[in-house]
Amino acid sequence: MYNGKEITALIAAAGSGSRIGSAVPKQFLKIGGMTMLERSVQVFDDCEIIDEIYVVVPPAETESVRALLSEFSKVKRIVPGGSTRQESVGNGLSAIGERQMGTVHASRLVLIHDAARPYVSGEVIRRVTYGADRTGAAIPCVPVKDTIYAATCIEDDGESGTARSGEFLERALDRAALRSVQTPQGFDLNLILRAHEQARRDGFAGTDDGMLVKQLGHPVELILGSYENIKITTPDDLPKDAPEEDFRIGIGFDVHAFARGRKLILGGVEIPYEKGLLGHSDADVLTHAVMDAMLGALSLGDIGKQFPDTDESYEGISSMELLRRVQEMIAAHGWAAVG
Numbered sequence: 001m002y003n004g005k006e007i008t009a010l011i012a013a014a015g016s017g018s019r020i021g022s023a024v025p026k027q028f029l030k031i032g033g034m035t036m037l038e039r040s041v042q043v044f045d046d047c048e049i050i051d052e053i054y055v056v057v058p059p060a061e062t063e064s065v066r067a068l069l070s071e072f073s074k075v076k077r078i079v080p081g082g083s084t085r086q087e088s089v090g091n092g093l094s095a096i097g098e099r100q101m102g103t104v105h106a107s108r109l110v111l112i113h114d115a116a117r118p119y120v121s122g123e124v125i126r127r128v129t130y131g132a133d134r135t136g137a138a139i140p141c142v143p144v145k146d147t148i149y150a151a152t153c154i155e156d157d158g159e160s161g162t163a164r165s166g167e168f169l170e171r172a173l174d175r176a177a178l179r180s181v182q183t184p185q186g187f188d189l190n191l192i193l194r195a196h197e198q199a200r201r202d203g204f205a206g207t208d209d210g211m212l213v214k215q216l217g218h219p220v221e222l223i224l225g226s227y228e229n230i231k232i233t234t235p236d237d238l239p240k241d242a243p244e245e246d247f248r249i250g251i252g253f254d255v256h257a258f259a260r261g262r263k264l265i266l267g268g269v270e271i272p273y274e275k276g277l278l279g280h281s282d283a284d285v286l287t288h289a290v291m292d293a294m295l296g297a298l299s300l301g302d303i304g305k306q307f308p309d310t311d312e313s314y315e316g317i318s319s320m321e322l323l324r325r326v327q328e329m330i331a332a333h334g335w336a337a338v339g
């Protein structure tokens with residue numbers, strides 16, 4: 001509750017996390033022993049001005065998420081998401097809107113947050129809420145630190161004498177006017193319901209909710225977010241200093257005999273040499289040792305168990321393909337290799 005208004009947090013967690021490449025959607029990956037989704041929900045659950053939390057999840061996960069979040073007292077509903085973020089948020093807003101039917105929407109603010117931003121703080125939540133109370137729409141942003149170029153692609157067959165294919169500088173954008181946009185984004189419930197409805201009717205797709213409100217012609221206030229409030233998008237965004245209980249180490253070694261008439265392949269690279277290594281697959285001894293280390297770290301046996309040489313389908317197979325499968329196996333257990 002803030003300034004007489006009830007505050008609902010809507011957490012978008014229905015994505016598949018394709019860019020991070022893990023077998024489970026990224027919001028279910030653990031950071032320091034807790035899933036990203038739980039971390040995000042926890043910050044809102046702990047924040048005194050938040051009254052209730054709605055969570056949008058992949059339709060198949062509604063039951064598992066209900067169990068995962070059962071300890072958070074403010075979580076009111078788990079809502080099945082859609083195929084885009086905008087659709088998922090729209091589903092969540094409809095659920096909130098339906099529940100509020102007959103009551104005065106104007107007395108409710110909604111803070112829409114991406115589960116993929118687990119480092120959000122109570123401070124940012126409060127600043128967004130104060131802004132949304134003041135103007136009806138408030139978005140956290142941070143000034144851009146890097147110089148940003150618009151890029152252009154040039155295809156050149158080199159006939160002019162110098163080949164110039166690739167990406168080139170089109171123009172530099174005015175950094176002082178650029179902001180990196182974050183969540184939670186705060187709105188009057190009525191306003192954001194109208195903005196989503198209008199976007200649906202117009203077939204307008206935005207990558208955040210502020211855009212939809214701006215599209216309605218309503219001003220959107222930009223307030224200070226936090227540089228810590230990053231979105232986990234690619235594997236580089238995951239913390240490197242995972243705490244000990246989240247860390248596994250494996251050791252692998254392998255031995256293959258040299259033989260004439262075979263290719264010598266190490267780490268997926270063919271090395272020109274008069275002899276190669278004997279084996280059922282391509283006998284890439286280096287990649288085999290790496291796979292054994294990965295499997296051993298998670299007690300999944302070794303490559304002999306996973307890819308037995310009695311199975312003809314592995315005859316002559318590239319060990320890089322086997323490595324890809326091992327990577328999928330460890331991802332399916334919620335783990336990733338870090339360098």
Ligand code: CTP
Nearest residue numbers: 013014015016017018019083084085088115116
């Ligand atoms: N999201 C959602 N429903 C979708 C797509 C995304 O609720 N259909 C959520 C994600 O779970 C995430 C947030 O929107 O918390 C931000 O989206 P993004 O970072 O793009 O996550 P994903 O779409 O899951 O990842 P990717 O784009 O790499 O597939």
Ligand code: MG
Nearest residue numbers: 015016017085
């Ligand atoms: Mg996405």
